[in-house]
Amino acid sequence: xxxxxxxxxxxxxxxxxxxxxxxxxxxxxxxxxxxxxxxxxxxxxxxxxxxxxxxxxxxxxxxxxxxxxxxxxxxxxxxxxxxxxxxxxxxxxxxxxxxxxxxxxxxxxxxxxxxxxxxxxxxxxxxxxxxxxxxxxxxxxxxxxxxxxxxxxxxxxxxxxxxxxxxxxxxxxxxxxxxxxxxxxxxxxxxxxxxxxxxxxxxxxxxxxxxxxxxxxxxxxxxxxxxxxxxxxxxxxxxxxxxxxxxxxxxxxxxxxxxxxxxxxxxxxxxxxxxxxxxxxxxx
Amino acid sequence: xxxxxxxxxxxxxxxxxxxxxxxxxxxxxxxxxxxxxxxxxxxxxxxxxxxxxxxxxxxxxxxxxxxxxxxxxxxxxxxxxxxxxxxxxxxxxxxxxxxxxxxxxxxxxxxxxxxxxxxxxxxxxxxxxxxxxxxxxxxxxxxxxxxxxxxxxxxxxxxxxxxxxxxxxxxxxxxxxxxxxxxxxxxxxxxxxxxxxxxxxxxxxxxxxxxxxxxxxxxxxxxxxxxxxxxxxxxxxxxxxxxxxxxxxxxxxxxxxxxxxxxxxxxxxxxxxxxxxxxxxxxxxxxxxxxxxxxxxxxxxxxxxxxxxxx
Numbered sequence: 001x002x003x004x005x006x007x008x009x010x011x012x013x014x015x016x017x018x019x020x021x022x023x024x025x026x027x028x029x030x031x032x033x034x035x036x037x038x039x040x041x042x043x044x045x046x047x048x049x050x051x052x053x054x055x056x057x058x059x060x061x062x063x064x065x066x067x068x069x070x071x072x073x074x075x076x077x078x079x080x081x082x083x084x085x086x087x088x089x090x091x092x093x094x095x096x097x098x099x100x101x102x103x104x105x106x107x108x109x110x111x112x113x114x115x116x117x118x119x120x121x122x123x124x125x126x127x128x129x130x131x132x133x134x135x136x137x138x139x140x141x142x143x144x145x146x147x148x149x150x151x152x153x154x155x156x157x158x159x160x161x162x163x164x165x166x167x168x169x170x171x172x173x174x175x176x177x178x179x180x181x182x183x184x185x186x187x188x189x190x191x192x193x194x195x196x197x198x199x200x201x202x203x204x205x206x207x208x209x210x211x212x213x214x215x216x217x218x219x220x221x222x223x224x225x226x227x228x229x230x231x232x233x234x235x236x237x238x239x240x241x242x243x244x245x246x247x248x249x250x251x252x253x254x255x256x257x258x259x260x261x262x263x264x265x266x267x268x269x270x271x272x273x274x275x276x277x278x279x280x281x282x283x284x
Numbered sequence: 285x286x287x288x289x290x291x292x293x294x295x296x297x298x299x300x301x302x303x304x305x306x307x308x309x310x311x312x313x314x315x316x317x318x319x320x321x322x323x324x325x326x327x328x329x330x331x332x333x334x335x336x337x338x339x340x341x342x343x344x345x346x347x348x349x350x351x352x353x354x355x356x357x358x359x360x361x362x363x364x365x366x367x368x369x370x371x372x373x374x375x376x377x378x379x380x381x382x383x384x385x386x387x388x389x390x391x392x393x394x395x396x397x398x399x400x401x402x403x404x405x406x407x408x409x410x411x412x413x414x415x416x417x418x419x420x421x422x423x424x425x426x427x428x429x430x431x432x433x434x435x436x437x438x439x440x441x442x443x444x445x446x447x448x449x450x451x452x453x454x455x456x457x458x459x460x461x462x463x464x465x466x467x468x469x470x471x472x473x474x475x476x477x478x479x480x481x482x483x484x485x486x487x488x489x490x491x492x493x494x495x496x497x498x499x500x501x502x503x504x505x506x507x508x509x510x511x512x513x514x515x516x517x518x519x520x521x522x523x524x525x526x527x528x529x530x531x532x533x534x535x536x537x538x539x540x541x542x543x544x545x546x547x548x549x550x551x552x553x554x555x556x557x558x559x560x561x562x563x564x565x566x567x568x569x570x571x572x573x574x575x576x577x578x579x580x581x582x583x584x585x586x587x588x589x590x591x592x593x594x595x
Binding site: 100101104105106107108111131132133134135136137138139159160162164166167168170171174175178179182183215216219220222223224 | 363373378386
């Protein structure tokens, strides 16, 4: 009899949750590279995982999960130090998390996933929406020779009424974590995954990207050690921008599709996409 | 641990089905008095109240504290959470490019029956010990105008009794023009006088008079700077005996000129507001507990630099 572990993937739409899952399923079934976690056996309905993994192998954009196609994936795994266990991961739509922010309610099923989770993967795409301040922009303009001062600009018309849709990415992510922690029943581990890592890997370590681009989130992560532990990973699951023909071809030309994967953690780069999950499970 | 499920993939119920039931989440908006109970009953909470006439910059101060934290550790504190993130974001909207506006502005605090509070959970940046729960409240200018004019209205401001810090704003923009400067000073003085006369603040409440919009004062030139200094002297003379620990500061929460450092003195001021005051003793004529080392305008060092640049 296997034991059960429950992890939760959370993130905004397009943050890379399903692409990660697709690459993970390929790596687990391919068994061609060393990984911290391994697939113990195959059973049950694998149609969804096979479908998204097929898209991933063809370097196609993995379809986003929507509210109608949400799935709970159960993986039968083992690994050194872990023994055999079944890992349950709900593949929840990013749209559901957006609705939590605007409607201020979550479904009972989401709530029960949180209650049962021992670890969480927070996905964030490095292309963030910033809440750029007008006052700051004006100061920068004023430093430029010949730029008009704020007082010289007439007609301060407000084009957009405020709504939660305008929340900067860092605020959305902090709020998602707060909503989740409010409902969590135990101290959690949180693996923060900076997805599409290949886009920003030259700009520094994943922790540095968060500190620079999402300083409110960075502070929140650092100051809540009594509520959760966290570790930051940079993960490139696709390996490049598959919407650019040349990049897609370059990825398809690789001898082994696993070579597309990059996982950056604690100043080392790996191909083992199971690392964030293994880190979460180490704490259980 | 529970026994595992057999299937690799299980369908979940569509989240938008009418039959789906939901768990209500906290609103994230500015908090009413009742909602603050979720914070104040759990932890010692520091309440900072901003008082001042309409347009004196109370809400801008609240937004600026949040905006500075959004950019990184501020005034020796790191952000550790908030029950009113959406409330903060809403009042910041008119200072965001996403608003479509061309000039920074702040939504005026509306007169509502219930006081609104903005919550911050903070930890000291250097020694991450106990977290500090903070509530910021910007009272509508209309309410304070009513309080200034009526003892009965002042007595309705019962939330003031819970304040750990009361910041009374002197509107620097009005101080910078001759027609309005005397009233700007008088408005702030009258508000504080009303609060003291009705015993609405506790003996442990820190009282600070803040000259807001320092950029307007400095841009208006030497005459405005001199008037502000005289105003500080007058206010000090008027209130020192009743509030021995009264202090003064100058702030440009959102400076619109590169002549003033972008910090605008807010970090030092916020740090002071977060410090507990020594108990006041109005009846025994206690001596001042904290006298400014020097005049605030001079202390910032902007006056002389600015004077040079203006001439």
